[in-house]
Amino acid sequence: MQERIAEIQRSLGEALQAAPSKEELLSLKQKLVGKKGELPALLGELKSLADEERKALGGKLQSLRKEIEQSIAHALSELERAAMDEKLQKSWDDPSRRGSLFARGLTDAGLHPITEILQELEEIFSRMGFEILDGPHIEDNHHNFEALNIPEDHPARDLQDTFWFEDNTHLLRTHTSCIQIRGMKDRQPPVRFIGPGQVFRCERTDQWHDFSFFQLEGLFIDRNVSVANLLYFAQTLFEEIFQSQVEIRTRPSYFPFVEPGLEIDMRRDGGKWVEMLGCGMIHPKVMEQIGVDPTEYSGFAFGLGVDRLLLMRHAIEDIRHLRSGDLRFVRQFSRYRSGGIPC
Ligand code: DAH
16 A cells, blocks of 8 residues: 555656646546545555554545645646736737737837836736726816816916816816726725826926826725825835835825825935825815715825836936937836847
8 A cells, every 4th residue: 555655646746747737637636536536545445454554554645635635736726827927918918019010120129118117016006906997198177176176276276287178178187196086986995996197287398397297096995094004005115116125204295185195205225315106195075076985984095106216216317218219218228128029
């Protein structure tokens, strides 16, 4: 019997080495530990053995069963993980990266650094359980302003110079905060989601300002959510993005859709404090707009400037490089490329 146990162990090892499919793993499991499998057969034979031997071999058989079950379960979950990785990878598939679409002579292609950092941010937030939502670039007065407690004639409107359409109702969204309103239309707390996307401001450009840039909105509503939760998420986010320890601090600020409103600054290695994001606890008026009872739930929201984050991470001196279309600029990000495509 000792020999047959060793034989089962050997064949299990070999079978697992051969990168079996899900079906093969399930039939291996059936063959070894299924009702009519090899192990139950051996267990049946124990009866005919002397006491001493039966005890020793019985223990061995039980631990062999455990080993078989665990290693097959592990192999199955690895397969599942690989399938999920592949699926996620595919959902990022960019057709322009496929060789067949490439003109002859182009040897490689990469993602724009903004796309790269957006993908990283989405991955970090997905891991923290956030959904990823989208919203239209062309918004209306209600979603961009009114529902966010920014009524007409409110001075806060001046802070966000707006590209209006001729109907004076539609506009190019000035921030991603509208996604808070849209996302909550078909959701109930507890919720957590992010809304990354492009925004537009009718502004003069300079080194730090462009007429269009990317923001990432975040919203988290649950029972007993406090500023402490907000600070935890902010710190985790920065440490992931910069892959180093960071310190954060808050400053009071004003945004009509949060109360209190805060600005979070960050620094690395005792260096200079840099302003990173606007945030705060969701204003009761906004809670009302999104149909959430503020006496039962609380939540935080934040808006992160994605371009700024990128400028900081790579010490880029002018935001306008990002949309310049200058290949000499984007090629510097080869470290972040997903690999060249042979023609
Ligand atoms: N929407 C603000 C802006 O564009 C950023 C912002 C601040 C978003 C505070 C938020 C927030 O969600 O809570 O300047």
